[in-house]
Amino acid sequence: MLYSKMAELYSRLEQTPARLKKTRLISDFLEETEADELAKAVPLLEGRVFPVWDHRELGIANQLMAKAIASTAGYSESDIESRFRKSGDFGLIIEELLEKKRQRTLFKTSLTIGKVFENLQKIAGVSGKGAIERKMGLVSELLSSAKPVEAKYIARTVIGDLRVGVAEGVVRDAIATAFFSDIVWAENRVVELVKETKGKGCVFEKGFLEKLREKGKITEKEIKNFREKNKVSEKSPEDIEKMELWKVKTGVDFIVLSDDRLGNRLKDAVSNAVEWAWFMEPDYGRVAATAKEGGLAALKKVSLEVGKPFVVLLGEKAPSLEEAIGSFERVAIEFKYDGARVQAHKKGKNVWLYTRRLEDITKQFPELVEMVRKHVKAGECIIEGEILGVDKNNRPVPFQLLSQRVHRKYDIEETAKEIPVQVNWFDVVYVNGRMLFDKRFEERRKELEKVIETVKNKFQLAEELVTKDLKKAEEFYRDALRANQEGVMVKNLDAYYKPGRRVAGGWLKVKPIMETLDLVIIGATWGTGKRTGWLGSLVLGCREPGTGKFLECGMIGTGIKEKEGSGVNFEELTRLLKPDITREEGTQVWIRPKVVVEVAYEEIQKSPNYNSGYALRFPRVVGIREDKGCEEADGVERVAGLFKTQKGKR
Numbered sequence: 001m002l003y004s005k006m007a008e009l010y011s012r013l014e015q016t017p018a019r020l021k022k023t024r025l026i027s028d029f030l031e032e033t034e035a036d037e038l039a040k041a042v043p044l045l046e047g048r049v050f051p052v053w054d055h056r057e058l059g060i061a062n063q064l065m066a067k068a069i070a071s072t073a074g075y076s077e078s079d080i081e082s083r084f085r086k087s088g089d090f091g092l093i094i095e096e097l098l099e100k101k102r103q104r105t106l107f108k109t110s111l112t113i114g115k116v117f118e119n120l121q122k123i124a125g126v127s128g129k130g131a132i133e134r135k136m137g138l139v140s141e142l143l144s145s146a147k148p149v150e151a152k153y154i155a156r157t158v159i160g161d162l163r164v165g166v167a168e169g170v171v172r173d174a175i176a177t178a179f180f181s182d183i184v185w186a187e188n189r190v191v192e193l194v195k196e197t198k199g200k201g202c203v204f205e206k207g208f209l210e211k212l213r214e215k216g217k218i219t220e221k222e223i224k225n226f227r228e229k230n231k232v233s234e235k236s237p238e239d240i241e242k243m244e245l246w247k248v249k250t251g252v253d254f255i256v257l258s259d260d261r262l263g264n265r266l267k268d269a270v271s272n273a274v275e276w277a278w279f280m281e282p283d284y285g286r287v288a289a290t291a292k293e294g295g296l297a298a299l300k301k302v303s304l305e306v307g308k309p310f311v312v313l314l315g316e317k318a319p320s321l322e323e324a325i326g327s328f329e330r331v332a333i334e335f336k337y338d339g340a341r342v343q344a345h346k347k348g349k350n351v352w353l354y355t356r357r358l359e360d361i362t363k364q365f366p367e368l369v370e371m372v373r374k375h376v377k378a379g380e381c382i383i384e385g386e387i388l389g390v391d392k393n394n395r396p397v398p399f400q401l402l403s404q405r406v407h408r409k410y411d412i413e414e415t416a417k418e419i420p421v422q423v424n425w426f427d428v429v430y431v432n433g434r435m436l437f438d439k440r441f442e443e444r445r446k447e448l449e450k451v452i453e454t455v456k457n458k459f460q461l462a463e464e465l466v467t468k469d470l471k472k473a474e475e476f477y478r479d480a481l482r483a484n485q486e487g488v489m490v491k492n493l494d495a496y497y498k499p500g501r502r503v504a505g506g507w508l509k510v511k512p513i514m515e516t517l518d519l520v521i522i523g524a525t526w527g528t529g530k531r532t533g534w535l536g537s538l539v540l541g542c543r544e545p546g547t548g549k550f551l552e553c554g555m556i557g558t559g560i561k562e563k564e565g566s567g568v569n570f571e572e573l574t575r576l577l578k579p580d581i582t583r584e585e586g587t588q589v590w591i592r593p594k595v596v597v598e599v600a601y602e603e604i605q606k607s608p609n610y611n612s613g614y615a616l617r618f619p620r621v622v623g624i625r626e627d628k629g630c631e632e633a634d635g636v637e638r639v640a641g642l643f644k645t646q647k648g649k650r
Contacts (some may be wrong), residue, residue, distance in 0.1 A: 001032075001033060001034070001037055001041070001112065001113050002110055002111070002112055002113070002252050003110075003111040003112055003113050003115070003116050003146075003150055004111070004147065004149075004150060005113075006029075006041065006044060006045075006113055006153070007147070007149050007152075007153050008149075009025060009026070009029050009045075010153045010162070010164050010205065011149065012025055013025060013026070013164040013165065013166060014163065014164045014165070014258075016371050016549075017165070019159035019170060019546040019547065021543075022165065022166065023173045023174050023175075023177060024172050024174075024177070025173035026045060026166070026170065026171065026178075027173075027174040027175075027177040027178040028178075029041075029045075030042070030178035030179070030288055030292075031178045031179070031247075032176065034470075035289045035292045036074075036289070036291050037113060037114065038285055038288040038289040038292065039283075039285035039286060039289055040113055040114055040117040040285065041044045041113050041285070042171065042284045042288050043117070043283075043284070044113065044116070044117060044157065045166055045171065045287050045495060046162075046166055046168070046171060046201075047156070047157055047160065047161075047162030047164075047166070049117060049120040049121050049124070049157075050121070050124070051283035051284045051285070051286075052281060052283070052358060053074075053198050053282050053308070053309045053354070053358035053359075053360070055358075055359050055360065056124040056125075057124060058120065058123045058124050058135075058158055058160075058400045059123070059124065059135065060123065060135060060139065060158050060159060061579055062084065062090075062159070062579070063081075064132060064135065064136060064139075065090050065139070065155065065158065065159055066080040066081050066084060066090075067136055068136045068139040068140050068143065069090060069093060069094050069097070069141050069143065069155065070141050071136065072094065072098075072143040072144050072151075073094065073097035073098060073101060074099060074101070080093060084278050084583075085583070085584050086583075087586075088582035088583025088590055089156075089161075089163075089582070089583075090156065090159055091151075091152035091153060091155045091156040091161075091163070092152060093155075094143060094148075094151045094152060094155045095148045095149060095151055095152035096148075098143075098146075098148040098151055099148045103511065109145060111142070111145050111146055111150060115142075116142060116154060116157075119138050119141065120138075120142075120157065120158065122138055123138050123158075125137065126138070135640075138547065139158055142154050142194065143155065155473050160592065161592055162580065165547045165548050165549060166548060167546055167547060167548040168284070168631065169545075169546055170546060172271065172274050172275060172284070173271070174368035175274050175284065175287060175288050176267075176270045176271050176274050176291075178288070178291075179246065179247055179248070179288075179291040179292050179295070180245045180246060180247060180270045180295070180296070181203075181243075181245045181247060181250070181252045181253060181255045181266075182253060182254050182255070182293070183255050183257065183263045183266045183270075184254055184255070184256050184257070184263070184268045185256070185258060185259070185260045185263040186359070187212065187215075187217060190208070190212065190256055190624075191212065191217050191218055191461075191579045193254060193256070194209070194212070194218050194222055194223065194226045195218070195222060195226075197226065197229070197230055197254070198229045198230065199229065199230065199369055200230050200231070200253040200254060201230070201231045201232070201250070201251040201252045201253050202231065202232045202252070202253065202254045202255075202256065203228055203232075203233055203235055203240060203243070203252050203254070203255045203256070204232065204233070204234050204235075204256045205232075205234070205235070205236070205237055205240065205256060205258055205259075206234045206235065206236055206259045208234075208256055208257075209223050211258070211330035219287070220328040231251070233457050237257065237259055237262055240255060240257065240262070240266075241262060241266070243255070244295075245266065245269065245270055245295075245296060246295030246296060248292070248295065248320075252418075261274075269296065270296065273296045273300055274287060274291065274299060274332055275500065276299065276300065276302065276499075277290060277291075277299040277300075277302040278311065278500075279310060279311040279500040280302045280303055280304055280310055280499070281302055281305070281310075282309065282310070282311055282358060283307065287299070287302075288520075290302060290542065294558050295409045303435060304382060304429065304430050304435055306345045306346070306347045306352075306380050306381075306382060306430065307347060307350065307352050308343050308345075309343060309345075309354035309358040309360075310343070310382075310429075310499055311358075311499050311500040312343060312356055312384065312499065312500070313427075313497055313498055313499060313500070313501060313502075313505040313507065314356075314500075314501070314505070314507070315489055315502065315505075315507035315508060315509040316333055316502040316507065316508055316509070317508070317511075317515065318433075318490065318508040318509065318510050321470070321474060321477055321488070321490070322470055322508065323474055324490035324508040324510050325468060325470060325473055325490060327490070327492075327508060328490075328492040328493070328494070328495075328506060328624075329492075329494065330442075330466075330468075330492070330493040330494055331464075331466070331467070331468060331490050331491060331493060332441065332442070332445070332464050332465070332466045332471055332490075332491045332493055333427055333464070333476055333477075333488050333489070333490050333491075334462045334463060334464050334488060334489045334491065334496065335424070335462055335463040335479075335480045335485050335488060335489075336480065336482065336485060336486045336487045336488050336489045336509055336510075336511065337386035337388055337396075337424055337462070337485050337486065338388070338396055338397070338399055338484065338485050338486045339386040339387045339388040339389070339396070339399065339402060339424075340355060340386065340387045340402055340403070340406055340627055341354060341355060341356040341384070341385075341386055341387075341627070342354065342361070342368075342384070342385055342386070342387050342423065343356075343382060343383070343384050344372050344376075344381075344382070344383050344384075344385070345367075345381075346372055346373070346376050346378065346379075346380065346381045346382075346383075347379070347380050347381050348379060348380075349373060351369045351372045351373055352606075353365055353368060353369065355395065355622055355627060356627060357430060357627060357628065357629050357632070359406075361406055362482075363409075363412060364405055364406060364407075364408055364412060364567040365387070365405065365416075365421065366412065366413070366416065367416055367420075367421070367636055368387070368421060368423060371458065371459045371612065372421070373444045374453075375452065375453040375454075375455060375459050376451055376452065376453075377450070377452075377453055378431050378432055378451045379432055380430070380431070380432050380433060381428065381430060381432070381451055382428070382429050382430035383425050383427065383428045383429075383448065383451070383452070384425065384426060384427040384428070385423050385424050385425035385426055385427075385462070386423070386424050386426070386428065386462070387402065387421050387422075387423050388402070388421060388422045388423070388424065389401050389405065389419045389420070389421055390420055390421065390422045390457075393485060394422065394457040395483075396422075396483070396484050396485065397419065400568075400623060401419055401622065402419060402421070403624075403626040403627070404419065405419050405421070406626065406627075407626060413547055420455055421458055422458055422459075422460070423458075423460075424460055424461065424462045424463070425448060425452055425459075425460070425461055425462060426448075426461070426462040426489075427444055427445075427448065427497070428444055428448040428451060428467045429444070429497055430449050431451060432448060436497065437496060437497045437498075437499070438496060439496070439497075440493065440494050440495065441491055441493050441494070441496075441497070441506065442493040442494070442611075443556050444497065445464070448462065450462065463479075463480070466493070470580070472600035473488075476488065477510065481512060484595055486509075486511050487509065487510050487512060488509075488510050489507055489508070489509050489510075490507075490508045490509075490510060491506055491507050491508075492506025492507075494506075495507075513626075515642055516598050516599060516600050516622055516636045517542070517598070517599050517601070517616070517638070517639065517642075518596050518597070518598055518599075518625050518632070519540040519541060519542055519553065519554075519596070519597060519599050519633055519634060520540070520541045520542075520543075520550050520593045520594070520595065520596055520597075520630045520633045521538045521539065521540065521541070521573075521577060521591055521593075521594075521595045521597060522539050522540070522541035522550050522552070522590070522591055522592050522593055523538070523539030523552075523588070523589060523591055524536065524537060524538045524539060524577065524588075524589050524591060525537045525587045525588050525589070526587040526589065527570065528587075531570060533574070534568065534570040534571060534573075534574045535569060535573060535574045535577055535578070535589065536557050536560075537555050537556075537557050538555065538556050538557065538573070538597075539555055539591075539614075540552070540553055540554045540555065540597075540599060540616070540619065541553065541593065541633075542612055542614075542633065542634055542635055542638070542639050543630075543631075543633050543634065543635040543636065544612075544635070544636055544637045545635050545636070545637060550593050550630070550633075551610070551611045551612035551613075551634070551636055552610040552611055552612055553610055553612040553614050553615060553616060553639055554599075554601075554610065554615050554616035554619050556597075556599065556616075556619045556621060557618075559584070560573065560621050561624060568597070568621050568623060568624055572624075573595070573624075576578060576594075576595050576624075577591050577594075577595055580592035580594050580595075593630040594630055595624065595630075596624070596625040596628045596629070596632070596633050597621050597622075597623070597624055597625060598621070598622040598623045598624075598625050599616065599619050599620070599621060599622065600619070600620050600622050601616040601617060601618060601619040601620070602615065602617045602618040603616075603617045604616060604617070604639060604642055604643040604646060605617055605643075605647055606643070612636050612639065613636075613640075614636070614639050614640065615642060
């Protein structure tokens with residue numbers, strides 16, 4: 001498929017704020033795309049060239065991008081950099097310059113999606129002597145072959161700032177509607193369908209069209225016209241419920257019902273199958289190809305693969321220990337360790353380690369790899385635990401020190417000596433060819449005890465207490481805090497493992513501190529006086545569901561040290577944020593959402609000054625959440641929920 005079609009889709013998405021319309025646009029595009037191209041097209045739609053779990057980076061910083069554009073368009077680097085300071089968008093710059101360029105190359109070869117995707121993947125693999133020049137050459141090759149609008153989106157993809165508002169949820173819903181019947185029951189949507197649809201297969205609940213005609217929402221002429229232009233049939237709700245929903249098999253694009261409960265059940269069957277495949281194999285390109293070629297049956301068969309990460313079960317915050325224990329009939333209470341969650345995969349002598357964000361950290365923890373080889377008594381296994389950094393007395397060190405190991409790429413052996421680790425295992429999801437999602441937590445814990453050979457203070461099972469006695473639970477909770485851990489997890493012994501889910505999996509976390517927020521830094525100002533050269537007065541953003549955008553909810557300058565040492569400091573934050581500055585005006589800068597910080601505050605207030613509608617009063621940084629990506633930051637709905645809870649307490 002020509003890349004021009006994707007550029008056209010990008011343009012329409014950029015001009016379409018409504019989530020539902022974005023979903024339809026992407027759905028139509030996916031339906032037209034051949035199955036073997038989906039693995040390339042879908043990641044590009046998300047602004048990436050590798051699956052979410054593959055953390056290879058293109059490594060094109062702003063300066064290198066400016067060089068590539070200058071070389072392609074025939075301008076000086078200083079001119080490109082000046083333009084970027086004003087607009088903060090390399091895409092708009094290259095589009096404008098190519099539009100103005102007089103001498104255009106004749107007989108250009110039209111770019112394909114495959115060519116763009118492959119060139120971008122090659123960039124990530126370039127290293128060694130002359131790497132910068134070769135990377136720039138690959139970018140320039142694409143830009144030189146591109147039409148102005150294509151160049152705009154290539155440049156944005158390279159720099160990691162696509163700006164079309166395609167969040168993961170939109171892609172999931174688009175896959176569902178591209179390859180499966182779209183279930184419709186809202187009358188206004190049905191009226192729109194009848195008046196606009198051409199060349200589609202439609203199944204209506206008997207009598208639905210007549211009801212709309214009787215209400216005066218559509219005319220007999222419009223119904224006749226609709227029937228002439230589409231393949232329309234009518235069925236009873238019972239027959240519809242038994243239908244195959246896969247478009248390839250049935251040719252049915254739309255199913256129209258009056259019963260929203262039945263509609264929700266059918267929609268859930270599709271979205272749950274797509275979501276399941278994504279949880280097992282976090283790559284929407286592969287998920288889309290599976291849906292197109294095999295339908296619901298193929299999606300449901302997607303399973304864990306040893307060596308590839310999956311989307312783990314998450315815990316939900318509980319207001320108190322008493323409420324957490326009261327939530328389930330039978331509970332186990334575990335230490336909630338202040339470390340980094342890890343999923344370890346073992347297959348023979350091969351071992352892989354992944355974080356909850358699906359980052360591959362196998363190379364960073366060679367001693368843990370060796371312990372898994374030696375002390376996991378199963379040929380094939382996927383287990384979950386928490387890595388702790390420890391001191392010489394086996395007491396936990398602050399998470400910020402451990403995170404140095406998680407993100408270390410060089411001098412790994414030296415760092416391993418400086419920050420040794422302990423791992424505490426709490427679950428097992430796969431053993432010797434068997435997935436254990438259909439086993440209750442109590443059974444999985446017993447299976448875990450069978451496969452783990454413990455080594456005290458090094459390789460052990462999470463501390464656990466099975467009780468409904470509040471006094472015993474409180475003492476266990478105090479033990480966790482005395483051990484410098486975060487708190488406890490309260491787990492339903494009868495719950496099944498639900499990948500990617502929170503409440504359904506029956507895990508509740510209890511911590512003694514106030515409800516903090518995980519927010520993204522989206523702007524800042526350059527400091528003055530003692531803080532000259534550092535970014536300060538950081539603008540905090542919370543996620544806007546379904547759009548991929550971040551809404552302002554406060555500014556922060558406290559809880560941050562001025563120099564390197566213990567705690568978060570301006571020097572470290574400036575180093576992290578500087579490569580992602582997209583625009584500057586005077587001392588004010590705009591920052592690409594990337595760095596997540598944990599924020600405490602006195603209270604949440606309503607505010608007309610921030611586009612989230614809320615402001616944090618006296619916010620302060622608790623720490624940098626290096627274990628979280630911006631897609632996992634708290635959304636505006638959580639800020640609103642905490643605001644309501646806080647109001648209720650007053």
